Structures are given as structure tokens and as C-alpha cells.
Amino acid sequence: MPICTQSKFITGDHKVACKWPQFDRDDEEAVIRVIKDGDVSTNPIIHELENAYCKYTGAQFALAHNNGTSALLAAFFSLGLQPGDEVLVPSATFWASIVPMTWLGVVPVFCESEEERLGIDPRDMEKKITSKTKAIVVVHLWGLPAKMTEIRKIAQKYNLKVIEDASHAHGASWRGEKCGILGNVGVFSLQGDKLAPAGEGGVLLTNDQAIYEQAICLGDITRIIQLNSPVRRFAVTSFGVKTRIAPMSAALGLSQLKKLDQHNKIRNDNMERLSQRLEILGINTYLADAHIERVYFEFLISWKEAPIPLTRIIEIILEQGGQAAVPRYPLLHQQPLFVENNLENILRIEGWKSTYSSVNLPKTEAINQNLIKIPCFTQKNTQLVEQYAQVFEKIASGDLL
Numbered sequence: 001m002p003i004c005t006q007s008k009f010i011t012g013d014h015k016v017a018c019k020w021p022q023f024d025r026d027d028e029e030a031v032i033r034v035i036k037d038g039d040v041s042t043n044p045i046i047h048e049l050e051n052a053y054c055k056y057t058g059a060q061f062a063l064a065h066n067n068g069t070s071a072l073l074a075a076f077f078s079l080g081l082q083p084g085d086e087v088l089v090p091s092a093t094f095w096a097s098i099v100p101m102t103w104l105g106v107v108p109v110f111c112e113s114e115e116e117r118l119g120i121d122p123r124d125m126e127k128k129i130t131s132k133t134k135a136i137v138v139v140h141l142w143g144l145p146a147k148m149t150e151i152r153k154i155a156q157k158y159n160l161k162v163i164e165d166a167s168h169a170h171g172a173s174w175r176g177e178k179c180g181i182l183g184n185v186g187v188f189s190l191q192g193d194k195l196a197p198a199g200e201g202g203v204l205l206t207n208d209q210a211i212y213e214q215a216i217c218l219g220d221i222t223r224i225i226q227l228n229s230p231v232r233r234f235a236v237t238s239f240g241v242k243t244r245i246a247p248m249s250a251a252l253g254l255s256q257l258k259k260l261d262q263h264n265k266i267r268n269d270n271m272e273r274l275s276q277r278l279e280i281l282g283i284n285t286y287l288a289d290a291h292i293e294r295v296y297f298e299f300l301i302s303w304k305e306a307p308i309p310l311t312r313i314i315e316i317i318l319e320q321g322g323q324a325a326v327p328r329y330p331l332l333h334q335q336p337l338f339v340e341n342n343l344e345n346i347l348r349i350e351g352w353k354s355t356y357s358s359v360n361l362p363k364t365e366a367i368n369q370n371l372i373k374i375p376c377f378t379q380k381n382t383q384l385v386e387q388y389a390q391v392f393e394k395i396a397s398g399d400l401l
């Protein structure tokens with residue numbers, strides 16, 4: 001039975017506290033400037049966005065895209081992956097981290113997630129390496145940098161490329177280096193939910209000129225001719241898709257990037273304060289270790305010793321006027337695209353048979369079943385932080401069961 005309104009613990013206004021994206025006059029003016037300029041297709045604002053991402057992350061090259069999905073396709077293409085090549089991937093991520101590779105005939109090989117930071121599990125990765133393995137997709141899920149020390153060691157040992165999907169991790173860093181430049185090629189989505197939203201947009205980053213040029217060849221035909229290299233011969237045809245960002249989005253993405261650190265600080269202050277309270281109760285809030293700086297795209301917690309099932313905890317939080325849910329991504333290895341053998345038709349590799357229906361990732365499934373998503377407070381908010389902390393304290397003490 002829902003509890004009557006007066007007795008609810010959580011009374012703060014989520015609409016205000018969780019408002020995202022947040023656009024202000026600067027953002028509006030940035031977009032309007034492009035429209036007034038009239039060049040709404042190849043406007044130099046695109047280069048400004050790319051230069052700003054290079055400056056912010058330390059990357060040598062950036063290429064803006066119309067979304068993160070196409071930036072990921074460009075990343076796979078730019079590494080020269082061939083049909084039948086295998087890429088180690090996590091199952092706990094958004095589909096776009098991996099599905100674009102299948103259009104190149106490249107085979108995703110699912111690996112377990114690890115418990116500490118919810119990224120791809122380096123130990124399971126190593127077990128799944130074959131003579132066909134060419135690369136690894138690393139996703140810094142929910143803003144938590146993945147286990148890069150171990151991942152880099154394996155990549156080096158087996159000569160594998162690292163593709164970093166940093167779409168949840170604008171501003172996060174690992175050992176002082178920004179996420180997005182920790183592998184051979186990195187990608188940010190700038191979609192509307194993300195930490196530096198552009199409406200729709202994506203940015204590919206790399207320190208490797210050949211990768212940058214290949215990415216241009218795939219999707220930005222007007223820029224191929226500007227390259228001082230043999231790939232200029234593709235200036236008439238490119239490689240079949242067009243993935244350039246719209247300048248209005250580039251303007252918004254640039255304006256938001258300028259405010260990224262300030263916005264992240266507000267989220268981090270709120271969520272770290274709540275985390276301190278929850279950790280005392282034995283709840284894992286995935287606070288960052290000393291050598292990483294995490295950001296909060298979303299706030300996920302796990303409570304192994306919870307006094308009641310997590311589904312009941314979610315119900316109680318909802319009854320108390322709060323918001324709570326299971327993680328937003330269903331595990332990919334269980335999806336029809338894989339288990340119904342549909343990939344055979346997309347990959348079209350002679351003799352290749354799908355074995356996804358027998359993929360088993362018990363550790364990942366257990367981790368996922370143990371996660372609860374709590375709202376991320378994007379505005380400074382002490383009231384809701386206190387109210388959520390109190391509800392968890394009441395659950396822990398048995399007062400709200």
C-alpha cells in the first residue's frame with residue numbers, strides 16, 4: 001500500500017534537482033550565431049569543437065560526428081578491422097558500443113564485467129583471446145573509468161587495439177589522463193542525456209594520424225581533399241556514409257564543453273555526499289579510488305547485504321516519493337540480435353556460425369541483478385541528498401521494511 005503524501009520521506013522536487021540538459025543564454029546565442037552566419041553545414045564551428053576537445057583531453061586529433069554511434073563505426077573502420085576479426089566487448093553497455101562493428105563483418109566476443117568498476121573484466125578477456133582477436137572495446141560505464149592498467153597490459157601482450165567508448169565519461173580521468181585518450185581511438189557521444197550534450201553529436205579522438213585520416217575517409221567527404229596524404233584519392237567517393245555533425249549541434253556541444261567541469265562538480269559534490277552516507281550502511285556506491293577521477297553520468301549502487309530484496313528497496317523508495325530503477329541497459333548477449341542468430345545475415349562471413357545462444361556470463365548477470373539506479377542530482381541539492389540518505393538508513397535499520 002502506498003504511504004500517504006504527508007508521511008513520505010522524500011519531498012524534494014526531482015524536476016528541478018535532476019534537470020538535464022541545462023541550457024542557458026550562452027548556449028542559445030552559440031546556436032543562433034551559426035544560424036545567422038548562414039553556413040549551417042560546414043561551418044568552422046565544427047573545427048572549434050574539435051580543437052576544444054583536443055585541448056580538453058590532450059588528444060592530437062578530433063573528428064566530430066553526427067552522433068556517437070557513427071563515431072564508433074568510424075573508430076572500428078579506422079583501425080582497419082577485417083571481416084572475421086574478433087573484438088572483445090562487454091555485455092553490460094549500450095548497443096552502440098558494439099553493434100556498429102558488425103556492419104564491417106567484425107565479430108563481437110562478449111566478456112564478463114568486473115565488480116569493482118563495472119567495466120569489461122580483464123581476466124575474462126584474456127581467456128577469450130584467440131588468433132582472430134584484434135581489439136578490445138572499453139566502456140567507462142556510468143562515468144567510472146574501467147580497469148585500464150590491466151586492460152593496457154593485455155592489449156600490449158597480445159598486440160590488440162583499444163577502442164574506448166567514453167560516452168558516459170566526459171571529464172573522468174585515469175592516472176591523470178582524461179578518458180577518451182586512453183586507447184588507440186576514443187569516442188564521446190554528445191547525445192542529449194550526456195554530460196556535454198549537443199542534441200545529437202559525437203567526437204572521435206586519437207593520437208594516431210592514420211586513424212584520424214581513415215575516419216575522415218569514411219564519413220566526411222568534404223575534408224578528404226584537404227588531407228595531405230594518399231587517402232586524398234578517395235575524395236570523390238569516400239567510403240559510403242556521411243557522418244558530419246550539424247554546425248548547430250557543434251555550437252551547442254562546444255558551449256556545453258566549456259561548462260562541463262562546473263556541471264560535473266555539482267553532480268560529484270551531491271553524489272559523493274550521498275555516497276559517504278550510504279557506504280556506512282555497507283552499500284557500494286562505486287566511489288573512485290585515488291588514481292581515478294570518476295564522473296556521474298548516472299548513479300548506480302549495489303547492496304549485497306541488503307536486509308530485503310532489491311526489488312522491494314526500489315518499491316520503498318518509490319512509495320516514499322523518490323525515484324529508483326534497475327539499470328537502464330538490458331545485457332546485450334541476451335538480446336535477439338545475438339541469440340536468434342540474426343548476426344549471421346549481417347556479418348555474412350562464409351562458414352561463420354553464430355554461437356551467441358550458448359554465451360553465458362553469470363558474473364555479469366549477478367552484478368546487474370544487484371544494481372539499483374538512483375537519480376543523479378544535477379543542481380546543488382542538500383535536501384534530496386539528506387532525504388535519500390535517510391530512507392536508506394531507515395531501510396537498513398528495519399524501520400521501513
Ligand SMILES: Cc1ncc(COP(=O)(O)O)c(C=O)c1O
Nearest residue numbers: 067068069094096097167189191
Ligand atoms: C555507452 C554509449 N555508447 C554509445 C552511445 C551512442 O551515442 P549516440 O546516441 O550519440 O549515437 C551511447 C548513447 O547514446 C552510450 O550511452
